Amino acid sequence: MNKTVKVVLGVAALGFAASTASAATLDDVKAKGFVQCGVNTALAGFSAPDDKGDWKGLDVDLCRAVAAAVFGDATKVKFTPTNAKERFTALQSGEIDLLSRNTTWTLSRDTSLGFNFAGVNYYDGQGFMINAKKLPGVNSALQLSGASVCVQSGTTTELNLADYFKANNLEYNPVVFEKLEEVNAAYDAGRCDAYTTDQSGLYSIRLTLAAPDDHIVLPEIISKEPLGPAVRQGDDQWFDIVKWSLYAMVLAEEYGITQANVDEMKNSPNPDIKRILGTEADSKLGTDLGLSNDWVVNIIKAVGNYGESFERNVGQGSPLKIARGLNALWTKGGLQYAMPIR
Amino acid sequence: MASQDIVRHDAGSRSSFLNDPKIRGLIYQTVLFVLLVAFVYWIVGNTIENLRRANIASGFGFLNNRAGFDISQSMIEYSSDSRYSRALVVGLLNTLLVAVTGIVTASIMGFLIGVGRLANNWLIRKICMVYVEIFRNIPPLLVIFFWYFGVISVLPAPRDSVQLPLSSFLNNRGFFLPKAVWGEGAWLILVGLVVAIAMVWFVVHRARKRQEATGQQFPVLWTSAGLIVGLPLLAFALAGFPLTFEIPTKSTFNLVGGFQIKPEFLALYLALSFYTAAFIAEIVRAGILGVSKGQSEASFALGLRSRQALRLVIVPQAMRIVIPPLTSQYLNLTKNSSLAIAIGFPDLVAVGGTILNQTGQSIEIVAIWMVIYLGISLLTSLFMNWFNAKMALVER
Numbered sequence: 030m031n032k033t034v035k036v037v038l039g040v041a042a043l044g045f046a047a048s049t050a051s052a053a054t055l056d057d058v059k060a061k062g063f064v065q066c067g068v069n070t071a072l073a074g075f076s077a078p079d080d081k082g083d084w085k086g087l088d089v090d091l092c093r094a095v096a097a098a099v100f101g102d103a104t105k106v107k108f109t110p111t112n113a114k115e116r117f118t119a120l121q122s123g124e125i126d127l128l129s130r131n132t133t134w135t136l137s138r139d140t141s142l143g144f145n146f147a148g149v150n151y152y153d154g155q156g157f158m159i160n161a162k163k164l165p166g167v168n169s170a171l172q173l174s175g176a177s178v179c180v181q182s183g184t185t186t187e188l189n190l191a192d193y194f195k196a197n198n199l200e201y202n203p204v205v206f207e208k209l210e211e212v213n214a215a216y217d218a219g220r221c222d223a224y225t226t227d228q229s230g231l232y233s234i235r236l237t238l239a240a241p242d243d244h245i246v247l248p249e250i251i252s253k254e255p256l257g258p259a260v261r262q263g264d265d266q267w268f269d270i271v272k273w274s275l276y277a278m279v280l281a282e283e284y285g286i287t288q289a290n291v292d293e294m295k296n297s298p299n300p301d302i303k304r305i306l307g308t309e310a311d312s313k314l315g316t317d318l319g320l321s322n323d324w325v326v327n328i329i330k331a332v333g334n335y336g337e338s339f340e341r342n343v344g345q346g347s348p349l350k351i352a353r354g355l356n357a358l359w360t361k362g363g364l365q366y367a368m369p370i371r
Numbered sequence: 372m373a374s375q376d377i378v379r380h381d382a383g384s385r386s387s388f389l390n391d392p393k394i395r396g397l398i399y400q401t402v403l404f405v406l407l408v409a410f411v412y413w414i415v416g417n418t419i420e421n422l423r424r425a426n427i428a429s430g431f432g433f434l435n436n437r438a439g440f441d442i443s444q445s446m447i448e449y450s451s452d453s454r455y456s457r458a459l460v461v462g463l464l465n466t467l468l469v470a471v472t473g474i475v476t477a478s479i480m481g482f483l484i485g486v487g488r489l490a491n492n493w494l495i496r497k498i499c500m501v502y503v504e505i506f507r508n509i510p511p512l513l514v515i516f517f518w519y520f521g522v523i524s525v526l527p528a529p530r531d532s533v534q535l536p537l538s539s540f541l542n543n544r545g546f547f548l549p550k551a552v553w554g555e556g557a558w559l560i561l562v563g564l565v566v567a568i569a570m571v572w573f574v575v576h577r578a579r580k581r582q583e584a585t586g587q588q589f590p591v592l593w594t595s596a597g598l599i600v601g602l603p604l605l606a607f608a609l610a611g612f613p614l615t616f617e618i619p620t621k622s623t624f625n626l627v628g629g630f631q632i633k634p635e636f637l638a639l640y641l642a643l644s645f646y647t648a649a650f651i652a653e654i655v656r657a658g659i660l661g662v663s664k665g666q667s668e669a670s671f672a673l674g675l676r677s678r679q680a681l682r683l684v685i686v687p688q689a690m691r692i693v694i695p696p697l698t699s700q701y702l703n704l705t706k707n708s709s710l711a712i713a714i715g716f717p718d719l720v721a722v723g724g725t726i727l728n729q730t731g732q733s734i735e736i737v738a739i740w741m742v743i744y745l746g747i748s749l750l751t752s753l754f755m756n757w758f759n760a761k762m763a764l765v766e767r
């Protein structure tokens with residue numbers, strides 16, 4: 030209910046807000062002194078508070094990167110946990126400056142919802158998870174005919190699910206909840222035979238179940254889920270800042286700039302690295318963006334490059350142990366390809 | 372007296388019409404009205420401007436687009452190819468279904484428990500009291516969770532369903548009953564029923580006339596029951612028993628076939644009924660206690676038995692006290708049904724929320740929600756007011 034109230038309040042905000050919401054977000058952010066970033070409520074690896082209450086995750090790192098780029102200080106960020114349904118109203122109404130919450134880039138979100146996606150920080154796809162103990166012998170989604178499937182409402186997941194079963198002429202029974210905890214609880218209690226969402230989400234959710242090892246993720250990937258940060262339309266400068274903060278992290282990985290060696294790298298003779306780190310004489314790249322010239326240095330000092338952030342949050346340095354796969358750099362057979370800083 | 376007159380007269384002549392309370396009232400109201408209109412105008416204008424600036428699409432045209440999502444339970448034909456508007460109708464019907472079944476059950480339970488609290492039997496009285504105190508003091512959402520996660524979720528999986536009499540099954544996917552499949556000639560039964568109802572109406576009418584004229588009573592209840600059960604049964608036999616049952620059977624994941632009641636509906640329906648029954652019980656108790664003791668004493672003095680006294684004297688008078696607060700309980704139950712979203716029952720709010728999210732048309736969806744809930748509430752009030760007027764004291 031309280032979520033519905035939030036949505037209603039968001040709608041009310043659209044009515045009351047002085048007509049400035051889409052003006053210069055950068056000025057607003059600077060004036061209030063922090064970036065307000067919409068993240069997931071609790072999806073380990075992407076955004077979840079740790080036992081000390083600090084937000085951690087790949088999506089959270091992007092928020093911090095933007096704060097570091099704007100303020101030179103990655104702590105100048107506040108987080109707004111949003112569920113699948115609230116997130117869009119929160120961004121539309123100006124409650125948050127940036128939505129970094131495993132959100133799939135789709136045409137309708139880009140157009141009729143009034144957003145711009147500033148790149149892709151995780152290439153994902155939708156999968157299914159089942160309890161292998163209870164359903165031995167099931168090893169493909171195509172065997173799920175007649176199954177009850179748990180899914181969260183307000184996601185692309187819900188739509189892909191309908192399409193997949195229809196396309197394969199299979200019957201199923203959707204069991205739809207609004208909150209992640211409710212989906213998890215229902216699945217864990219055996220209300221559904223299968224759980225479907227982004228594969229990364231499945232791995233993360235599996236860790237929270239009563240007996241994680243009983244559950245397997247089926248091999249089928251039924252959709253493309255390019256997850257990325259979104260901002261409101263109509264403010265190109267802010268859009269650019271978020272976009273290039275992400276690119277900067279990816280480029281840093283490509284050029285071997287890490288959290289540990291960034292200061293050393295400032296002395297590198299390599300012109301690319303000099304441009305990225307803003308050490309080239311008379312560089313205007315940072316200031317053209319509305320930032321300082323050492324913005325990338327600040328980002329990398331705060332959160333590391335894309336690869337470091339990936340490994341720490343969802344890769345080998347985390348309980349999730351997700352392989353780079355599609356998210357490897359383009360030079361290593363993946364899809365992560367940042368536009369050049371020059 | 373005289374001095375007052377003078378003062379009045381004085382004030383009237385010296386100062387302006389502004390001091391006339393009537394005119395002043397009118398001015399205040401006009402000012403308030405203008406401010407209100409200006410406020411609404413500003414809000415609407417500002418909203419439109421903000422939406423335009425943010426490039427958010429608006430208008431109700433999206434209702435004609437393909438919904439793309441499935442809904443787990445629907446009383447009408449629906450698939451992911453249907454339109455958003457149809458999805459909303461599915462949600463509305465589900466809301467109405469749970470509201471109507473909940474209201475009927477809560478009323479029956481509430482009546483029994485309310486009467487039970489006044490019973491002569493100590494145990495019954497205490498049980499009813501404990502019931503009321505428990506359910507009245509727990510938030511409805513917790514009652515819903517109790518039924519959903521506490522009761523239905525812990526039932527066995529479909530493979531080890533609890534087998535109940537008459538080939539019904541209970542498991543954590545819901546309640547499965549055999550489905551009646553009517554064969555050829557089944558329409559005769561309907562005809563039988565219609566004829567029976569007509570005859571009952573006639574019997575009731577005649578019996579009342581006769582009692583008024585001669586004072587003799589006629590066993591209306593038994594005759595009516597006999598007619599309503601007997602005639603359709605006769606028709607059923609004449610048609611050659613055209614009825615078979617589809618029994619739920621096990622398949623890989625679940626039971627298939629038969630008639631299925633989903634756990635989400637079951638939990639919400641039970642929770643709303645149990646919760647609201649506690650309030651209705653108190654209303655009924657107050658209603659009965661509100662009828663003065665002299666009324667029952669008088670009916671006993673007239674020789675009525677205690678059941679007759681209750682049915683003919685106490686309850687009709689208690690009803691007048693009961694109906695108005697009952698109306699608000701019915702409205703509460705209907706509005707509380709929007710808590711469905713917490714356990715994934717696809718009611719109007721849940722389905723609307725999904726559409727809101729898919730399309731981003733938050734203002735439109737919130738407006739639809741408000742209009743529909745307002746409509747349901749007004750209709751319920753209208754009906755209850757009519758009922759109230761009908762039950763009100765008719766003085767002869």
Ligand SMILES: N[C@@H](CCC(=O)N[C@@H](CS)C(=O)NCC(=O)O)C(=O)O
Nearest residue numbers: 070112113132133184185209226230
């Ligand atoms: N990428 C999909 C799904 C994103 C999504 O909401 N996933 C769920 C399941 S992994 C989630 O994170 N829920 C958390 C919450 O709502 O609190 C989308 O953008 O629609």
